Amino acid sequence: MKVSSKPSLTWEILTSRADRPRQEVFPLNTGRCEYFYSARYALAAALDALKLAPQQSILMPSYNCWVEVEPVVRSGAKIDWYRVKTDFSIDEDDLLARIRPETAVIFVIHYLGFPQRLENIRRVCTERGIVLIEDCAHALLSNDGDIPLGSMGDMAIFSIRKTVPITDGGCLLINNPAFSVKRPRSVRPNRFVTYFVASEMLAGGTTTDAQRLGQMVFLCNLAVARFVRIGLKGIHKILQDRGDYLVYPSGNNFREYAKNWGMSDISAAIVRGSDFSRIKELRRANFLYLLEKLKNEERCMLPIHSLPKGVCPLFFPVIVRDRDRVYRELKDRGLSGHNWWGDFHSAVPWDSFPDAVYLKENVFGFPVHQDVVINNLDKMLATFNKCL
Ligand SMILES: Cc1ncc(COP(=O)(O)O)c(C=O)c1O
Incomplete structure (x- = not known):
């Protein structure tokens, strides 16, 4: 079993996105x-x-x-x-x-x-x-x-x-009509970056043991994407071009030339076909399951003790000593959580904000996204308990 910290892009989502009714x-x-x-x-x-x-x-x-x-x-x-x-x-x-x-x-x-x-x-x-x-x-x-x-x-x-x-x-x-954004119309991310990120997502999603074999196709595709990437990198180097062949939308990246990029057509189509009420329902159910399991656990602290009506949670946070070790031990078993916010921007006067530093160093997040099932959470909890 492999659990990803983020919702997985599957072949089904990629190909059936246009058929579903649009959700408002x-x-x-x-x-x-x-x-x-x-x-x-x-x-x-x-x-x-x-x-x-x-x-x-x-x-x-x-x-x-x-x-x-x-x-x-x-x-x-x-x-x-x-x-x-x-x-x-x-x-x-x-x-x-x-x-x-x-x-x-x-x-x-x-x-x-x-x-x-x-x-x-x-x-x-x-x-x-x-x-x-x-x-x-x-x-x-x-x-x-x-x-x-x-x-x-x-x-x-x-x-x-x-x-x-x-x-x-x-x-x-x-929301305030006094403000407006002016930018060139319809600049799309380049096709290679969309293909590369999609390849990584297809190969890296949450899977059961039975699905492992099927994943081989996506792993092979990812190997091809990486190979092409090396080629493109070489070409850009030879041409001494800074290049936009690979700009991740995630990580600590900020590229001036991506400021005007819009959303890719693939992403827009998936969003149009998404069942948002189901996504929210599943995330809430997973959060409540973890809350029930961890509310009396004395070896970690819960910064959030309830799930108010209307909230769609990103993940389930716990405050745990030695967070990075806990994160790594789970990850080594294919169970990805979040070592939430380990990067410290140099613009912030961290010495003046010990509470922020405390959160940045100690918050671990259990995934609660729509692909996670109880079986995944039980496996994560068992490993988590061992780490504690
Ligand atoms: C609080 C907060 N704001 C903004 C962002 C930026 O979002 P994105 O990664 O889509 O650029 C992030 C992403 O990590 C975030 O955590």
């Missing part, structure tokens, strides 16, 4: 989304749209991935940081205390799809003319009660590829 889901049904290669480029476009003056600043959460900090640093904006508590909630008092006359933007992250309390922050933003950006990279399909996350900010970004098995895809939702 927020924010894709608003008609106000601009699509990008991934959410980091959606954020870069949001910052371009703001046209900040040099003295203006952005208030950002100290607990962050790295990837959402990079576009802000590149935009040249000044950044102030606020505290996030170890239960993933914003320290609202700290945030409000750090607002200065120069604060032009407040940036909030709905970690793992769980809603931040934004009523007060929204009110302050409106009163003081501050732009609110919601980072919903983890929160596609998540609601705060009946309100979809991403609908309170002036703008919101979503990383669609974290919830749906697509090669690439993020979007910017603009």
Whole structure:
């Protein structure tokens, strides 16, 4: 058995995507989304749209991935940081205390799809003319009660590829008509990158032992893709061209020339055919199963103790000592979880935010995505228990 930390792209999803009825889901049904290669480029476009003056600043959460900090640093904006508590909630008092006359933007992250309390922050933003950006990279399909996350900010970004098995895809939702994005129309990611990422996903998905043999075809295809990649790399080197033959939508990448890339046709078609209510139902059921199993476990801590109505969880977090060893031991057995956010962006004054450092060093995530079944979770729990 192999468990992937992300939803798997299967041959069936790739080929039957056009037949399914279109699902209408927020924010894709608003008609106000601009699509990008991934959410980091959606954020870069949001910052371009703001046209900040040099003295203006952005208030950002100290607990962050790295990837959402990079576009802000590149935009040249000044950044102030606020505290996030170890239960993933914003320290609202700290945030409000750090607002200065120069604060032009407040940036909030709905970690793992769980809603931040934004009523007060929204009110302050409106009163003081501050732009609110919601980072919903983890929160596609998540609601705060009946309100979809991403609908309170002036703008919101979503990383669609974290919830749906697509090669690439993020979007910017603009709620405030004062802002608009201007970019050349319809720049597609190059075909090689879509083929390469799809090949990796097809070969690397969650599989049972019985499916292992069938996976050989995809492993062979991936070997071909890697071979072509080496060839292309060589050609680009000879031509002394920086090249866009392979830009991952994931990892700690930010390529200026990918800023205008949209979502690939393949990804758009898969999104159109996705059964979003089933995805959400399965993720919630897996989360609740793990919650039941781990709620009394004394050798790890749960930063989140319940699954409120409307939340579509990204994964199930536990705080565990020696997180990286736990992650590796599971991974060595083909069971991939998340060693969540090990990268520290140099722009953040980490010494001032011990809680953020604590989360970055100790959070492990069990996958709860739509391909994970109880059998997978039981196997992961058994190995996890041994590690503890
Ligand atoms: C909080 C947060 N914001 C933004 C992003 C960027 O999303 P993407 O990888 O689609 O560019 C990520 C991705 O890891 C993230 O975790």
